[in-house]
Amino acid sequence: MILRLLLIVVVLIVAVVLYGRLVGRRDAETTYPGLTEQARARISREISAGRKINAIKVYREATGAALTDAKRVIDTWFVPGQGPGVEDAARSWTEGRLTPEARARISALIDDGRREDAMTLYAEATGASDTEAQAIIRTWDTTQDY
Structure with missing residues (x-):
């Protein structure tokens, strides 16, 4: 009985974590204008100043991306052929x-x-x-x- 209950709790936790990673946090009432030139410039400045967490925050605010997606983009921001920061x-x-x-x-x-x-x-x-x-x-x- 306890083993079944524990198994159900573990499955629920895994489901919640996977849902959060796949869908991400989004406010239904908020519209995301996208990655504007101003947002791109601000992200580049934050990364250049060594403030990656702030850059991730700015990216997420601009695009509504999930945390893992935003982190991946910011990690490759200045990588030639991958990141928009090189062009900026x-x-x-x-x-x-x-x-x-x-x-x-x-x-x-x-x-x-x-x-x-x-x-x-x-x-x-x-x-x-x-x-x-x-x-x-x-x-x-x-x-x-x-």
């Missing part, structure tokens, strides 16, 4: 902030295999964080005119 960082830091000389010097450093120096130069020239500079330099195409 490129747009926000290369538009008008890099001189042609700095671009040429960064490309030369990358061609020489000196990516760490290129990241440092990029961060100094643009004011980007180390995370943003690393994401940009990882995907830097030396044949492009940035």
